[in-house]
Structure formats: C-alpha cells, structure tokens
Amino acid sequence: MSLSLQAVMETCQSRLEKMFHLYLRKTPTASAELQKAIEYGVMNGGKRLRPLLVYLVGHTFAASFENMDAAATTIEMIHSYSLIHDDLPAMDNADLRRGKASCHKAFNEALAILAGDSLQPLAFEILAVHPSTLSAEQRLAMIQVLANASGMEGMAAGQALDMGTAKTLDDLIKMYRLKTGALLIAAVQLGMLAANQIEHLASLEKFAAAVGLAFQLQDDLLDIEKTAQQIGKTVGVDAANCKKTYVSFVGVEKTREKISLLFAEARQALECLGEKKKLLDEFLEMVFQRDS
Amino acid sequence: MSLSLQAVMETCQSRLEKMFHLYLRKTPTASAELQKAIEYGVMNGGKRLRPLLVYLVGHTFAASFENMDAAATTIEMIHSYSLIHDDLPAMDNADLRRGKASCHKAFNEALAILAGDSLQPLAFEILAVHPSTLSAEQRLAMIQVLANASGMEGMAAGQALDMGTAKTLDDLIKMYRLKTGALLIAAVQLGMLAANQIEHLASLEKFAAAVGLAFQLQDDLLDIEKTAQQIGKTVGVDAANCKKTYVSFVGVEKTREKISLLFAEARQALECLGEKKKLLDEFLEMVFQRDS
Numbered sequence: 001m002s003l004s005l006q007a008v009m010e011t012c013q014s015r016l017e018k019m020f021h022l023y024l025r026k027t028p029t030a031s032a033e034l035q036k037a038i039e040y041g042v043m044n045g046g047k048r049l050r051p052l053l054v055y056l057v058g059h060t061f062a063a064s065f066e067n068m069d070a071a072a073t074t075i076e077m078i079h080s081y082s083l084i085h086d087d088l089p090a091m092d093n094a095d096l097r098r099g100k101a102s103c104h105k106a107f108n109e110a111l112a113i114l115a116g117d118s119l120q121p122l123a124f125e126i127l128a129v130h131p132s133t134l135s136a137e138q139r140l141a142m143i144q145v146l147a148n149a150s151g152m153e154g155m156a157a158g159q160a161l162d163m164g165t166a167k168t169l170d171d172l173i174k175m176y177r178l179k180t181g182a183l184l185i186a187a188v189q190l191g192m193l194a195a196n197q198i199e200h201l202a203s204l205e206k207f208a209a210a211v212g213l214a215f216q217l218q219d220d221l222l223d224i225e226k227t228a229q230q231i232g233k234t235v236g237v238d239a240a241n242c243k244k245t246y247v248s249f250v251g252v253e254k255t256r257e258k259i260s261l262l263f264a265e266a267r268q269a270l271e272c273l274g275e276k277k278k279l280l281d282e283f284l285e286m287v288f289q290r291d292s
Numbered sequence: 293m294s295l296s297l298q299a300v301m302e303t304c305q306s307r308l309e310k311m312f313h314l315y316l317r318k319t320p321t322a323s324a325e326l327q328k329a330i331e332y333g334v335m336n337g338g339k340r341l342r343p344l345l346v347y348l349v350g351h352t353f354a355a356s357f358e359n360m361d362a363a364a365t366t367i368e369m370i371h372s373y374s375l376i377h378d379d380l381p382a383m384d385n386a387d388l389r390r391g392k393a394s395c396h397k398a399f400n401e402a403l404a405i406l407a408g409d410s411l412q413p414l415a416f417e418i419l420a421v422h423p424s425t426l427s428a429e430q431r432l433a434m435i436q437v438l439a440n441a442s443g444m445e446g447m448a449a450g451q452a453l454d455m456g457t458a459k460t461l462d463d464l465i466k467m468y469r470l471k472t473g474a475l476l477i478a479a480v481q482l483g484m485l486a487a488n489q490i491e492h493l494a495s496l497e498k499f500a501a502a503v504g505l506a507f508q509l510q511d512d513l514l515d516i517e518k519t520a521q522q523i524g525k526t527v528g529v530d531a532a533n534c535k536k537t538y539v540s541f542v543g544v545e546k547t548r549e550k551i552s553l554l555f556a557e558a559r560q561a562l563e564c565l566g567e568k569k570k571l572l573d574e575f576l577e578m579v580f581q582r583d584s
Contacts, residue, residue, distance in 0.1 A: 030449030030470055033456070038444060085409060090401035109382035110455045113405065117377060118444040120409070124416040125439035128432045136428035140420045143435060147417035152330060152410040157322035163402045164325070178322055 005282040008059055012052045012072065015065060017043075019073040023126060037107045037115040041084040042077060044098050049215075049287070050075045050187045056279050057191025057204060064194075070130035071142055071190035074123035078150045079183060081119035084112050086159060120150075138193055145189045154182035166244045173213065176246075181212035200272055207269035207280065211287060214262035217255055218290065220245040224252075226292070263288045297574040300351055304344045304364065307357060309335075311365040315418060329399045329407040333376040334369060336390050341507075341579070342367045342479045348571050349483025349496060356486075362422035363434055363482035366415035370442045371475060373411035376404050378451060412442075430485055437481045446474035458536045465505065468538075473504035492564055499561035499572065503579060506554035509547055510582065512537040516544075518584070555580045 020043055029035045051072035058068040087094040087102035095105050104112035127143050148154060158179025166172035188208040192201055247255050266284055270277040312335055321327045343364035350360040379386040379394035387397050396404035419435045440446060450471025458464035480500040484493055516539060539547050558576055562569040
C-alpha cells in the first residue's frame, strides 16, 4: 500500500537521521574536529528535499526503503558538502546557513573545506557498501548517476558559472540547471534505479528539471523579499555579490509567472503516471507553496 | 613476461596521459574555466608515484593494464585534488607547486576549490564505468578502497590534523600515516584488486605504510635542505607555517636514520614475494634515492 506524502516525509527524516548517526558518528575517530565539522554541515535541519524526492519516486514504483537509504543519504551528503563550500569566503562568503553560523564560521575555513572534501568519498563509499538487496550493477549505476550530477558536468560546473557573471538570461538558466537541476534530476534517477524502473524516466527527469529551475527562481524571490530570520540564511547575498538573478533580468512579476509556468510543466510531466502520480503531485504543491 | 621498472614507468606515464585526455578534455564542456583549472591541477608533471605503485603491484600479480587503468588514473586524481586544496590560502598557503603557480594562483581560489571538488566525483565515476574486464564487485571494492583512504578516516583526516599542531612525535606520525600513508596503502590494495589477489596483501600493506612514512620524512628533509628551484615547490613552508616536522622533533641525523630503517622494513616486507619481489624492490630503491 502506498504511504501518504506526510508519512514518507516522516519516514525520510527518521531514516536519514539513523543513517547519519551510523556513518558520521564512527568511533574511534581519526580527527574529532573534522568529524564535528562534517556533522555540523550535514545535521542542520535542512529541508531534505533531494532525499525526499528519492524516497517519493522509489516508493511510487514500489522500491523498498532499505534499497533507497544509501541513495537518499548520499545525495543529501553531496548537497550538504556543496553548501559548506558555497558559503566559503572565496565563493559566496555567507556567514549564515539555515539560521546558524555557516560551517567555516562555526569552525574555520580549513575544516570547512575538509568537511566538504570528506563528505564526497563517504557518499560514494556508502553507495558501494551499505547493506541492501540492490545488485552490484544497481550500485554502480547509482554511483555513476550521483558522481556525474555533482561534478564538472553538473553541480560543480554550475557553481563555477555562478562565480562569473551571467551575461544573458540563457547563461543564467544554464547555470541554474547545472547548479540545482542536475542533483534534482539525479534524485529522480536514483529513486528509479532503486525500483529498477525504466518506464517514465524521461518524463520524471523533465519533472525534476522543471521543479529544480522553479526552486531556484523561488530562491531569487526569497533573497530579496524575506529577512534573514524568516529564511534562515544571509539574504541580499546576490545583490551584495553583484550577482545577476532571474529577478534582476526580468523583474518580480515575470519571475512569478515563470515559476507558475514551470510548475504547470512539472504537473504535466506527471500525467503519464496515471493514478501513481499522487505522491509526486502532492510534493509539487508543497514546493510550489513554500515560503522559506 | 614481466616488464622492467623502466618499462612499467613509461607505460604508466603514457596510459595516464591517455586516460586524462579521455576524461578531462570532454567537449562540449559545461564550464571551460573549470575544465582548464582541473586539467592544470592534474596534468602538471607530477611523479605519479601512486598510479605507478598500482601498476607495479598489479603487474607483479599478472593483472592486465586495462584492468588497472581506472584505479591508477583515479588515485592520481584524488592525490591531485588534495594538492590543489592543500595549497589554498586557508590551508598551507603555497604559491608554488611542481615549479609552477599553484592552482589558486594560476586561476583563483573559487576555481581551485571547485577543481578539487570536481575531481572527486569524476574519480568514482571512472571506477564505476571505465571499460575493462573487472567484475562489478571488483569495481565496488575499488570504490570502497579509494573512498575510505581519501576521506575522514584517511587522507582528509590527515590534512585536518596537519592544520593543528602536533604535540608529540606520535601525533605527527599518526598525521603522516593518514595524510600520505592511507593513499599509498590504497594503491597497493587497488593493484591487488585488479589482479584478484589476496595472498601477501598484509605484507604489501606493511610495505606501502613504510614507504609512505619514509616518503613524508624525505619531504621534511627536502623542505629544509633544497631551494624551491630544486624541488619545484615553495620551500620552508613548514617553518613559515610554524609546523612541527619529524626533523624539528628529532633533528636531521635521526630523521635520516629513521628513513633508512623504514626502507629496510619495506624491503623486508617484500621478502614473502620471492622472485616476484623484483619490480617493487627496484621501485623502493628509486624512492629511497630520490632527491626531489
């Protein structure tokens, strides 16, 4: 029987919590300071959107939660490492993250760099070894998906482009698709891999791409509309860093319209699932209505 | 028929070159700047000690070169990323690396961080997908070995300890074993995995641990004895960063003695291989006599 969105969200939170405890709190530890910085960067009350998407997609196609745990955990580790590094002075120079000091502020720059550096191999090790009934081939496919989405053809390239100045709206959209979209598409692919499901993959990738871009545009709006207390991270960062955003290219109203269009596109992409679309449809409405 | 050390070294260089071209010069590229920074950090005339060790160990036990290419390439990528990040201002703050500007000097800090960040997933992706006759299980074992050696229980932990101050000689040795030893032990393990060889693994791990520590002690001597031109990187870095080294704990003479002891230990560990020890023995003498 299929669980409700709320039930999958609660399951996601509690399973992630257990996985993080299992893999981040090993003893004896080689460097206690490094371990603390890693844990600080990961267990920080984030929205856990990417692992949730892994679980939702996998559950939609009847994967067991055991077979999704490694993928859900590691995609969040990769996302967490990227936030730790993005906040560094040489990057976005952000002092706040989710209402707390960013990792390099709570520790120091060297430890923040190393915490991010440590999360990457840990993620791939977990995909390789975490107990489940996944075949060796499924594990390798998951490693490929996560690696490809996070490196020089995905998230890291997006962050590199973000360090430059987008000259056109197309540049900006390309950057967003790499920086945020690649990992959300990977979440869908990982959920499908856990379920050994190929049918509807292209539609769900389209769904994830639209949600990813919409999410980034929502961030652009939030960055100018909210106070730091409301969204829990340094705001006005884009303006302070002289960064172009979707809003600075087309204004607030056209950004809102584009977000609506993207969500409509995402909704449309789910149609092929028939009755199976329910969970992902609810997820979509939740993201659509987010205000932080 | 077994190749000579010289022949394996030449094979190593040319196979690595081909692999780097294959994986680092993809077109179209998502971010040309990032790709340049990655290539700069990897294709820099390094000694290629770790991949050489993979090939030597694997060849000793009759693995095909095809089955060792991914392991050799990716261990060098991991080593290269670690050098890029270690040179950053927040870490060792070194302007020179192998006679050239370090990556963040040639590009900028953000790109250097991202180049290192991109090399990690690329390494694990290559282990997962590079064509060979390795089984899926062998690939997963390689991923586990490389990931474990480079993260919070290995190299990254060593670098974190290196950012602190070693209070005792034991602290220092622990740091060296993690920072340099872990990846050299991984090189041996990867070569053995490529050959599907278990026998003699413990002896070869001992060999690699001794070589790794000896290598680090040689570096400590080189850092005070040579000019930058001779060794091609910023020298006196340890003293400038107020870092304790083996030399600062026990002096030059006792360091030399310890290095000789470690090489004797490494030689001894090879005895169990009988006639098969030749290649690794020659490798050992080459490292023993290095002056840069």
